[in-house]
Amino acid sequence: MHGFLIDLDGVVYDGDRVIPGAADAIAFLNQHHLPHLFVTNTSSVPARVVWQKLRFLGIEVPLRSILTPMIAARQWIRANGREPVAAFVPRPTLADFEGLNLLPPDVEVGARAIVIGDLGDQWDYRKLNRAFRLLDNAGEQGCLIALGMTRFCKAEDGRLRLDVAPFVKALEHSSYIEPTVMGKPAADFFQQAADSLSMPMSELIMIGDDIYSDIHGAQRCGMRGLLVKTGKFREQDINSDVRPDAILRSIADLPQWIRQQPWSEGLHEKPFVSKVLDAAF
Amino acid sequence: MHGFLIDLDGVVYDGDRVIPGAADAIAFLNQHHLPHLFVTNTSSVPARVVWQKLRFLGIEVPLRSILTPMIAARQWIRANGREPVAAFVPRPTLADFEGLNLLPPDVEVGARAIVIGDLGDQWDYRKLNRAFRLLDNAGEQGCLIALGMTRFCKAEDGRLRLDVAPFVKALEHSSYIEPTVMGKPAADFFQQAADSLSMPMSELIMIGDDIYSDIHGAQRCGMRGLLVKTGKFREQDINSDVRPDAILRSIADLPQWIRQQPWSEGLHEKPFVSKVLDAAF
Numbered sequence: 001m002h003g004f005l006i007d008l009d010g011v012v013y014d015g016d017r018v019i020p021g022a023a024d025a026i027a028f029l030n031q032h033h034l035p036h037l038f039v040t041n042t043s044s045v046p047a048r049v050v051w052q053k054l055r056f057l058g059i060e061v062p063l064r065s066i067l068t069p070m071i072a073a074r075q076w077i078r079a080n081g082r083e084p085v086a087a088f089v090p091r092p093t094l095a096d097f098e099g100l101n102l103l104p105p106d107v108e109v110g111a112r113a114i115v116i117g118d119l120g121d122q123w124d125y126r127k128l129n130r131a132f133r134l135l136d137n138a139g140e141q142g143c144l145i146a147l148g149m150t151r152f153c154k155a156e157d158g159r160l161r162l163d164v165a166p167f168v169k170a171l172e173h174s175s176y177i178e179p180t181v182m183g184k185p186a187a188d189f190f191q192q193a194a195d196s197l198s199m200p201m202s203e204l205i206m207i208g209d210d211i212y213s214d215i216h217g218a219q220r221c222g223m224r225g226l227l228v229k230t231g232k233f234r235e236q237d238i239n240s241d242v243r244p245d246a247i248l249r250s251i252a253d254l255p256q257w258i259r260q261q262p263w264s265e266g267l268h269e270k271p272f273v274s275k276v277l278d279a280a281f
Numbered sequence: 282m283h284g285f286l287i288d289l290d291g292v293v294y295d296g297d298r299v300i301p302g303a304a305d306a307i308a309f310l311n312q313h314h315l316p317h318l319f320v321t322n323t324s325s326v327p328a329r330v331v332w333q334k335l336r337f338l339g340i341e342v343p344l345r346s347i348l349t350p351m352i353a354a355r356q357w358i359r360a361n362g363r364e365p366v367a368a369f370v371p372r373p374t375l376a377d378f379e380g381l382n383l384l385p386p387d388v389e390v391g392a393r394a395i396v397i398g399d400l401g402d403q404w405d406y407r408k409l410n411r412a413f414r415l416l417d418n419a420g421e422q423g424c425l426i427a428l429g430m431t432r433f434c435k436a437e438d439g440r441l442r443l444d445v446a447p448f449v450k451a452l453e454h455s456s457y458i459e460p461t462v463m464g465k466p467a468a469d470f471f472q473q474a475a476d477s478l479s480m481p482m483s484e485l486i487m488i489g490d491d492i493y494s495d496i497h498g499a500q501r502c503g504m505r506g507l508l509v510k511t512g513k514f515r516e517q518d519i520n521s522d523v524r525p526d527a528i529l530r531s532i533a534d535l536p537q538w539i540r541q542q543p544w545s546e547g548l549h550e551k552p553f554v555s556k557v558l559d560a561a562f
Binding site: 119120121122123124125126128129132133136151152159160161162163165166167169170171172173174 | 402403404407410413440441442446451454455
């Protein structure tokens with residue numbers, strides 16, 4: 001049994017353009033009952049928006065097959081019994097925390113999970129200090145959850161701006177609490193993905209366009225890493241220290257690659273529904 | 282030749298109370314021309330305020346014999362030719378940067394030294410992001426100077442609040458630039474103190490009440506550490522991993538301790554002025 005973790009941006013779509021053949025490749029996984037999960041580091045919009053984007057691009061998948069850092073955090077918090085939650089995230093993404101016991105804003109005691117996202121210019125001393133006090137107050141009972149560890153990103157004016165990691169580092173240093181990171185290439189995030197599929201990491205294959213975050217990150221967790229030459233891929237990636245388990249021109253070549261694998265023999269060449277249709281004509 | 286670095290709070294005074302005998306001990310150092318410098322981690326007020334406090338407590342010293350993180354930063358910046366300077370410090374302490382080429386607020390390029398102090402609730406995303414952009418823009422030419430690395434302190438309401446270190450950590454992580462720390466126990470700060478006295482560390486003796494910050498910090502730099510049993514000293518400090526080179530009941534015992542040292546033979550038992558006075562009566 002093999003399962004697939006599939007990066008979205010650069011693998012299934014590139015900005016607002018679908019990667020040619022992506023829909024067919026995903027259909028192939030469905031037809032052959034190969035478990036798969038879409039794993040993305042997006043934390044600026046809720047999973048439902050990612051799901052709608054895929055639909056808009058002609059790719060129909062169940063909402064539950066999309067794993068974002070927020071969704072992974074919610075699952076981790078539930079599995080580890082870490083409510084109430086104090087969430088330092090942009091308001092729209094709170095949709096992904098629906099159902100969790102959320103601490104009201106400004107309360108500085110009582111959280112057992114303190115979640116840090118990219119608040120951008122909404123960060124101020126009072127908010128960061130509140131996160132610190134919540135961590136300090138929670139002691140052994142508390143945990144610091146980082147929605148990724150991106151150091152900086154491009155602001156709308158094209159200049160660099162601070163992302164989530166510096167604020168997590170500030171809190172880690174002041175509270176002496178190590179963060180649990182949700183987002184590639186963190187092991188906790190990949191573990192959350194494996195748990196979602198109820199499969200061991202050793203049976204999972206990560207498909208991504210980032211030689212470090214996707215491929216190296218996956219391999220360090222005992223998964224295999226399959227590099228696609230779309231998205232942010234550059235030819236020099238092939239000469240890096242990281243050796244992908246396979247390299248595909250794009251996700252369109254995934255069905256062909258799977259058919260070449262020794263373990264693919266047990267897969268039905270044609271799905272049941274197609275056979276019935278074939279017989280009908 | 283021996284020189285002394287003397288911690289202030291807990292050694293010369295305790296809050297608003299002078300340590301009995303401190304004035305005489307300092308007079309002894311003056312009388313015997315033993316070089317000394319007062320080293321404090323205070324960065325919330327300018328050196329002149331520390332100097333006035335000493336005068337108020339009956340201890341007259343030259344202003345230039347007080348080394349605070351701000352003063353050390355100014356000297357370091359001058360010695361290393363790192364102007365212009367962007368200073369993220371409380372406005373009153375800017376007095377200690379008088380004469381330095383300071384970048385106007387809001388300018389996000391052109392600094393060669395980015396100085397981070399405890400801005401408290403004046404920190405916001407725009408300020409921290411500005412510091413990051415200045416560091417990113419300066420590249421190899423830039424340096425990050427931290428006025429101490431205190432993680433948290435007590436707020437006026439008695440609760441803990443974030444101090445300077447978490448903000449330095451945020452900037453270090455995002456800019457990949459290691460901070461130069463001005464404040465005990467950082468080696469850069471002790472070096473600045475030694476430079477101020479124009480003496481090698483091997484000839485310096487640090488007098489402090491903090492077994493880690495003062496004594497261990499000094500010993501790691503090749504100085505000797507002399508622990509006083511005043512201020513924050515606790516009996517269990519004696520059983521810590523750190524072995525002070527000597528332990529005094531208080532700074533009042535310093536003259537007696539110096540007289541017992543083999544190197545004190547060359548010191549005049551009585552200063553010139555006293556001899557004249559003795560002869561006059």
